[in-house]
Amino acid sequence: MTVYTLNPELDLVLERTVDVAPELVWKAWTTPELLKQWFAPRPWSTPFCEIDLRPGGRFNTTMRSPEGEEYPNSGCILLVEEGSTLIFTSGLGPGFRPQTTEGEADFPFTAVINIKPDGNGTKYTAIAMHADSSTRKTHEDMGFAEGWGMALDQLVELAKSL
Numbered sequence: 001m002t003v004y005t006l007n008p009e010l011d012l013v014l015e016r017t018v019d020v021a022p023e024l025v026w027k028a029w030t031t032p033e034l035l036k037q038w039f040a041p042r043p044w045s046t047p048f049c050e051i052d053l054r055p056g057g058r059f060n061t062t063m064r065s066p067e068g069e070e071y072p073n074s075g076c077i078l079l080v081e082e083g084s085t086l087i088f089t090s091g092l093g094p095g096f097r098p099q100t101t102e103g104e105a106d107f108p109f110t111a112v113i114n115i116k117p118d119g120n121g122t123k124y125t126a127i128a129m130h131a132d133s134s135t136r137k138t139h140e141d142m143g144f145a146e147g148w149g150m151a152l153d154q155l156v157e158l159a160k161s162l
Helices: 022-030 032-038 133-141 144-161
Strands: 011-018 045-051 059-064 070-073 076-081 085-089 110-118 121-129
Touching: 011 133, 011 144, 022 032, 022 085, 022 110, 022 121, 022 144, 032 045, 032 144, 121 144, 133 144
Parallel strands: none
Antiparallel strands: 011 121, 045 059, 059 070, 076 085, 085 110, 110 121
């Protein structure tokens, strides 16, 4: 089991209990064709997703704005605990190779996704870890809570249809 201590000055957290089985939440996070259906809050979309589900593997997505602008994101999976924990970062590329991000909205962060059974549902925790308080604030101001919350709602909607 991976233990992580939150740092409220650097981390953003979305925690919620959802009424779908943990196995379906995990499947939605780790199956590219499913992730593309929920990952970006509507009306945005995710036309591309590539996941190599192993430490050092790729976690690449492209988000598309309603105007058609595309925003590719390349990352590296750090940890996979089957069915319960997925950790990936935009600060590294495949094979743990350090990478830079470009553009004013780009900043590296590490995502920790925890999935735990809770009655007939799932306790879902998503943490976005940042290197400093200014990038945390940038991510928060971009709409972290609203965007990641909408994406989770879309994940639940999809999972219920599976």
